[in-house]
Amino acid sequence: MSADDPDTRLIERVGRGEPAAMRALVAAKLPRILSLATRMLRDTPEAEDVAQEAFARTWRHAAAWRPGRARFDTWLHTVVLNLCRDRLRHRRAARGETLPDLADPSPDAEAMLIDTQRGKAVADAIAALPERQREAVLLVHYQDLSGAAAAEALGISVEALESLLARGRRNLRARLLSQEGER
Template sequence: MSVIADPDEDLVRRVAQGEPAAIQAMVARKLPRMLALAQRMLGDPSEAEDVAQEAMLRAWKQAPKWRPGKAKFDTWLHRVALNLCYDRLRRRREVPTETPPDRPDEGPAPDAGLLSAELGLRVDAALKRLPDRQREAIVLCHYQELTNIEAADLMSVSVEALESLLSRGRRALRQSLADLSTKSAGAERG
């Protein structure tokens, strides 16, 4: 078994010792990434915040027990956040609702960035339609910027399997968003 160098090792050790500055540094370093991961996986800002906060709470509680070597702390934290996301996704499937909840419009002002917002919504919707494992692979590699090796390790699959998931996910996204390329081509000609 090879020992993996962990850039967070010192920070986790200091968090375990209860050092307030280390706890703040960990939150500042990790919370935005966990929030982005949960947002992409769940598509719900409120649930994403809950997942990110729960993942950070578990990181803080786990810090005294953390033993570096087998996997990086960041990889472990991503796995925790993904598991929390999948727990919520399972509960969504188990609890049918008669009517959707009322939600405030979180979009941009009517006169600002309408096309960009529409594109973002289309991409998010297409991402949500992907099978869970394909969405997970794309989110980890493209949005969380993990390497293929890190993402494959996190997903407990080979790099080849990850690349297959990425390829199928990208192909499905291209098909889902194909009309956008024809619109932009028409706009460039017009």
């Protein structure tokens, strides 16, 4: 499996405590990790905190990393997903919510960067998806993980991932069509 994982040598160096290796790892992985956390949390400073915690965990656990169980990239995405889920749960608990988290209608930094009305509609529709469907869509379509890697990151079978993706796409399509009908 180490031949299949392009990060194996870098993680081994991080595990030996090489600061240069950690800097290289952060430089390589930060954009995608930050993108995933920002899309999930819709809050850039909070997403930055999640990314920092994910890399701190990488530094602490790299020495124990054993190639072959999972690709490092899949493990890192799983860590970020779990950290984001925890933060979303804490948000809901702080507001006394027990229902699924709905998208905040006010624009955030990411929404301001999206320069088309269609792009904002898609971002809002993704944010409004049920949690597991949103995670599946983000991992496969925005993080470019393979179906197998995304399924592993979510802790489900490939068939369950395909089902989540199908439901997520149907929900997105219906939401976007209804928004177009409202215009």
